Amino acid sequence: xxxxxxxxSHSVIEKxxxxxxxxxPISGHDNLYWYRRVMGKEIKFLLHFVKESKQDESGMxxxxxxxxxTGGTYSTLKVQPAELEDSGVYFCxxxxxxxxxxxxxxxxRLTVT
Amino acid sequence: xxxxxxxxxxxxxxxxxxxxxNCTYTATGYPSLFWYVQYPGEGLQLLLKATKAxxxxxxxxFEATYRKExxxxxxxxxxxxxxxxxxxxxxxxxxxxxxYKYIFGTGTRLKVLA
Numbered sequence: 772x773x774x775x776x777x778x779x780s781h782s783v784i785e786k787x788x789x790x791x792x793x794x795x796p797i798s799g800h801d802n803l804y805w806y807r808r809v810m811g812k813e814i815k816f817l818l819h820f821v822k823e824s825k826q827d828e829s830g831m832x833x834x835x836x837x838x839x840x841t842g843g844t845y846s847t848l849k850v851q852p853a854e855l856e857d858s859g860v861y862f863c864x865x866x867x868x869x870x871x872x873x874x875x876x877x878x879x880r881l882t883v884t
Numbered sequence: 885x886x887x888x889x890x891x892x893x894x895x896x897x898x899x900x901x902x903x904x905x906n907c908t909y910t911a912t913g914y915p916s917l918f919w920y921v922q923y924p925g926e927g928l929q930l931l932l933k934a935t936k937a938x939x940x941x942x943x944x945x946f947e948a949t950y951r952k953e954x955x956x957x958x959x960x961x962x963x964x965x966x967x968x969x970x971x972x973x974x975x976x977x978x979x980x981x982x983x984y985k986y987i988f989g990t991g992t993r994l995k996v997l998a
């Protein structure tokens with residue numbers, strides 16, 4: 772069974788540009804989560820999808836971040852415009868049930884210069 | 885609020901040394917507790933977990949016991965190997981706003997020398 776995959780593995784962009792990160796959850800997992808680790812700090816929750824609906828987006832830092840999950844399969848996280856403080860590693864996770872174990876992807880390392 | 889505190893790194897040990905990485909938590913209710921590991925160039929992998937008080941999670945020679953009285957979940961291994969070099973994250977799962985969120989510590993980098 773394929774795990775959670777994320778693309779790209781690494782992205783380097785300039786301040787003010789736009790970047791879109793993609794996450795493909797484990798097949799059949801209705802729940803999809805985004806987390807990020809900034810500047811070597813703790814990994815923090817960003818938001819949670821149940822199928823295509825946003826269940827909880829309380830962790831989204833500001834309106835420069837837009838997450839979508841059209842069709843309830845893969846998800847994208849767009850940062851527009853990117854700022855220096857957005858640099859970090861963005862992790863995606865998925866789970867079959869709401870309270871089930873979350874399986875994490877390898878992460879996308881975003882560097883904003 | 886809910887939080888996880890784990891010991892600062894980096895931790896540098898010689899091969900076959902005993903490892904302890906401390907983790908304490910603050911949470912309402914009875915969270916599940918986890919240790920995740922991130923090897924160089926790889927993603928987060930679940931190392932072990934415990935879902936209730938006094939449970940002991942174990943995997944690959946690592947152990948951690950859910951101690952409710954001290955709100956701790958310290959990670960231990962009796963004899964570390966070079967291949968254990970990685971970043972270790974302590975985490976808890978808490979229900980908030982209808983979502984089971986994982987709350988992570990800052991991570992502890994372990995370096996094991998041959």
